[in-house]
Amino acid sequence: xxxxxxxxxxxxxxxxxxxxxxxxxxxxxxxxxxxxxxxxxxxxxxxxxxxxxxxxxxxxxxxxxxxxxxxxxxxxxxxxxxxxxxxxxxxxxxxxxxxxxxxxxxxxxxxxxxxxxxxxxxxxxxxxxxxxxxxxxxxxxxx
Numbered sequence: 001x002x003x004x005x006x007x008x009x010x011x012x013x014x015x016x017x018x019x020x021x022x023x024x025x026x027x028x029x030x031x032x033x034x035x036x037x038x039x040x041x042x043x044x045x046x047x048x049x050x051x052x053x054x055x056x057x058x059x060x061x062x063x064x065x066x067x068x069x070x071x072x073x074x075x076x077x078x079x080x081x082x083x084x085x086x087x088x089x090x091x092x093x094x095x096x097x098x099x100x101x102x103x104x105x106x107x108x109x110x111x112x113x114x115x116x117x118x119x120x121x122x123x124x125x126x127x128x129x130x131x132x133x134x135x136x137x138x139x140x141x142x143x
Contacts, residue, residue, distance in 0.1 A: 005110045008129060014114020034115045039124040043091030044079025046113065047102070049132040058135070062099055070121040077127065078102070088126040106136040 015032045047060040066072045078096040082088060089109055096102040113127040 004129065004131075008111030008113070012114040014116060031119065032116050034117050034124040037117045037124055039117060039122050041082045041088060041091075042079055042123045042125050043082060043088035043093075043095065044077040044125055044127045045092040045096045045102075045107070046077055046127050046129045047096065047107065047132060048129070049135055060100065070123070079125070079127075081123070089128050092126075092128045092130075102132070103136060106132050108132075 045060075048057040049060070050056075051058045060078065061075050062078055064071050064074050064076050078099045079092050080095040080099075082091040083094075086094065089112075093102075093104040093107060093109075096107070097104055107130040109128050109130045111129055113129060115124055115126045117124050
């Protein structure tokens with residue numbers, strides 16, 4: 001985890017990487033930047049825990065429910081809109097607790113990735129990288 005922590009402390013290429021992967025109509029780096037955007041803020045958790053077979057890391061993703069107003073049916077990281085006076089890291093951890101029953105105390109937040117603006121929903125998404133010592137979450141049975 002030391003190597004990952006070191007990489008997170010350096011310059012992050014998120015805006016440029018997002019521009020390379022975005023549809024042609026949104027391929028300019030300044031479109032992905034949160035700078036100067038009037039947006040709703042969201043925190044998401046990029047959660048990694050050790051795999052069982054080869055010791056590889058497992059990345060946790062969710063599938064958004066079809067009835068949700070923003071990004072229905074899409075694959076996503078656990079996360080959502082900031083509430084009240086919580087920090088964005090607190091938002092990411094709260095949302096992971098709500099969405100995948102992840103106990104916040106089991107997560108070590110290593111750092112953050114580049115915040116990105118998502119034009120279709122008007123969100124500025126602030127991703128945080130966290131590690132858990134093992135699979136400590138259980139998907140909710142009903143949502």
